Amino acid sequence: MERTLSHDEVAELLGAYALDAVESDEAAAIAAHLETCPRCSAELAEHREVVGMIANAGGDAPVELWDRIAQQIQPPGAPPDRRPAGVAPPTPLAGARRRRRTGRAVAAVAAGAAAAVIALLGVQVGRLDNRVGQLAAAAQHTGLSQAVQAAFLATDKRTVTLADRSGTPAADLLILPDGSAFVVNVHLRALPADRTYQLWAFAGGRPVSLGLLGNHPVDVPFTVNPTVAATTFAVTTEPAGGVVAPTSAPVAASPGAV
Amino acid sequence: MLKLDTASDAALVVAIARLHEPALAEAYRRHGGAVHALARRVLGAPSLAEEVTQEVFVDLWNNPQRFDPGRGALRTFLMTKAHGRAVDTLRSETARRRREEAGLRETASSGYDIEHLAWDLAIAEQVKEAVTSLPADERTAIEMAYFDGRTYREVASILGQPEGTVKSRIRNGLRRLRTALAQHGVETAWNER
Numbered sequence: 514m515e516r517t518l519s520h521d522e523v524a525e526l527l528g529a530y531a532l533d534a535v536e537s538d539e540a541a542a543i544a545a546h547l548e549t550c551p552r553c554s555a556e557l558a559e560h561r562e563v564v565g566m567i568a569n570a571g572g573d574a575p576v577e578l579w580d581r582i583a584q585q586i587q588p589p590g591a592p593p594d595r596r597p598a599g600v601a602p603p604t605p606l607a608g609a610r611r612r613r614r615t616g617r618a619v620a621a622v623a624a625g626a627a628a629a630v631i632a633l634l635g636v637q638v639g640r641l642d643n644r645v646g647q648l649a650a651a652a653q654h655t656g657l658s659q660a661v662q663a664a665f666l667a668t669d670k671r672t673v674t675l676a677d678r679s680g681t682p683a684a685d686l687l688i689l690p691d692g693s694a695f696v697v698n699v700h701l702r703a704l705p706a707d708r709t710y711q712l713w714a715f716a717g718g719r720p721v722s723l724g725l726l727g728n729h730p731v732d733v734p735f736t737v738n739p740t741v742a743a744t745t746f747a748v749t750t751e752p753a754g755g756v757v758a759p760t761s762a763p764v765a766a767s768p769g770a771v
Numbered sequence: 772m773l774k775l776d777t778a779s780d781a782a783l784v785v786a787i788a789r790l791h792e793p794a795l796a797e798a799y800r801r802h803g804g805a806v807h808a809l810a811r812r813v814l815g816a817p818s819l820a821e822e823v824t825q826e827v828f829v830d831l832w833n834n835p836q837r838f839d840p841g842r843g844a845l846r847t848f849l850m851t852k853a854h855g856r857a858v859d860t861l862r863s864e865t866a867r868r869r870r871e872e873a874g875l876r877e878t879a880s881s882g883y884d885i886e887h888l889a890w891d892l893a894i895a896e897q898v899k900e901a902v903t904s905l906p907a908d909e910r911t912a913i914e915m916a917y918f919d920g921r922t923y924r925e926v927a928s929i930l931g932q933p934e935g936t937v938k939s940r941i942r943n944g945l946r947r948l949r950t951a952l953a954q955h956g957v958e959t960a961w962n963e964r
Binding site for chain 1: 784785788789790792795796799800802803804805806807808809812821824825828829832833834835836839841842843844846847850851854855858898902913916917920921922923924926935937938939941942943944945946948949952
């Protein structure tokens with residue numbers, strides 16, 4: 514059911530789309546249009562914000578439901594990448610969760626070929642919490658520079674250099690073990706106002722957006738999901754507002770990226 | 772240490788990305804009630820609403836990077852997810868059967884009661900005022916689509932109105948609501964958390 518809708522047709526449907534009230538073939542066509550139309554994306558975001566408010570009929574969150582959620586996010590036999598290196602598998606549930614709460618879980622190691630990759634982005638919670646909390650706070654309250662400096666000074670960061678097509682360094686990624694990260698040393702030319710740079714990670718060959726860098730990036734914070742084994746990174750230029758999947762070849766990429 | 776009760780939603784999501792379970796608990800405390808109430812309102816059956824709520828928060832845990840604080844509030848993000856999942860459930864046949872068997876769904880004509888629901892106190896009055904100030908046909912179209920999970924075509928057929936009319940009533944109604952809420956200074960209520 515390939516169906517294409519014009520900009521005007523999509524625009525007329527944006528209200529209904531925000532309410533999940535379009536037919537499924539229309540939804541697919543609208544989603545495709547949104548990837549390339551910042552104007553429609555912006556209008557949709559506004560509608561959704563309003564919709565979120567009129568729906569705001571909440572009482573307290575049901576407590577017993579939280580217990581079920583908590584169980585589901587840390588199932589018995591938790592994945593190996595959440596376990597400290599060299600430690601025997603935790604006793605189901607309580608073991609895994611309590612150790613994280615008391616803050617002693619540190620490194621991440623997995624068996625087999627994935628081990629190296631996962632270890633690179635591995636989870637280090639616990640003792641890092643303090644420092645990361647301060648980093649996040651610094652980023653929020655006093656601007657970026659302090660947080661970036663702290664990231665530069667961190668001994669446990671991973672640095673990834675992105676190079677342009679001629680091999681000249683275009684930017685560095687500083688990735689901290691907890692997943693907070695920064696794009697620094699950016700040498701990317703300024704783009705027109707209706708374009709943006711977008712940063713991608715490739716996990717299992719699939720691009721995952723890590724965020725928009727703006728049309729004239731300097732130091733930009735982003736977050737890497739520490740549980741996703743992202744091996745390579747790339748930057749593309751996209752319409753302002755960003756896209757769900759890259760629409761152009763990377764202008765800068767880490768070694769090994771396609 | 773991150774102080775959870777005063778942390779911004781964006782900071783909570785950063786902590787969630789670090790697998791910090793108390794941060795997810797705090798996000799649930801803040802937004803779980805609204806998410807659950809919406810799912811309940813759309814689906815009727817408590818068990819289905821709980822499933823949707825659970826999925827929404829487990830998904831936030833597994834894929835925190837899907838939330839982009841630059842593009843809207845966490846509440847909006849979660850409510851969008853919850854509504855999408857609720858509607859998917861509603862439109863699946865199994866669920867329809869389960870619901871009918873349980874006899875839990877209200878009839879379409881009795882459901883338009885959003886002004887009777889319990890509102891988030893800080894913005895309750897303004898939102899209520901904005902909603903009641905909508906022209907009745909816009910409000911009806913929005914409520915039938917959103918709370919009953921109907922498509923605009925279904926709404927048009929139920930009301931015996933052209934599809935194009937219903938489409939534009941929904942869109943215009945949402946725009947009107949936005950303007951009305953902005954005039955009351957409501958728009959940033961969740962962003963400043």
